Amino acid sequence: MSLNPIRTVKNFFRDIQIGGKFLGGGIESRYGDIGAFKTSNSQYEMMDIIFSGIDVSPKDVLVDVGCGKGRVLNYWLTKFPRNRIYGIELDPDIANNTARRLRKYDRCSIITGDAVENLPEDGTIFYLFNPFDEYVMSRFKEAIEKICRKNGNIRIIYLNCVYKDKFENSKLWNVSDLSEGKKIYDTAYIRYVK
Secondary structure: OOOOHHHHHHHHHHHHHOOOOOOOOOEOOOOHHHOEOOEOOOOHHHHHHHHHOOOOOOOOEEEEEOOOOOHHHHHHHHHOOOOEEEEEEOOHHHHHHHHHHOOOOOOEEEEEOOOOOOOOOOOOEEEEEOOEOHHHHHHHHHHHHHHHHHOOOOEEEEEOOOOOHHHHOOOOEEEEEOOOOOOOOOEEEEEEOO
């Protein structure tokens, strides 16, 4: 998606509504050697499009894998006011800043560390904006399948879905395209098949 000044201004105003800080701009990962990609931000208008097609009940527990500065968390806090929310961030500096910014929201927790090792077992909807490499995605798939054995209602929204074949090549998952005909990144909607 190209830089659009109107979108940037809209994002700015939506950002400051929750936590009072503009969240634009990416941050290079200090953890590239273990498969982590640059921290970037999902656009609100893209999330509006994606989540208009996803059924989210108040019982769903939302997990942003690689939450970075927390724009998706901002979106969820306003869009889904009754849901439990987690953000997982590998970089402790970024995680601490995000946790500090969102500290007044009791239903939102920031988990610092490797997402694969720290997936909340009560999570039902997992959001990823291509946060890590192929090896880590394979580890993520294995870890989330363990959660699926306890809670079969798992859905994954995977933007810029470079490694979606990990799920497409498995009989345990149904993968569909959320981006078809829409002006958003390639987005896979991945559901666990019980």
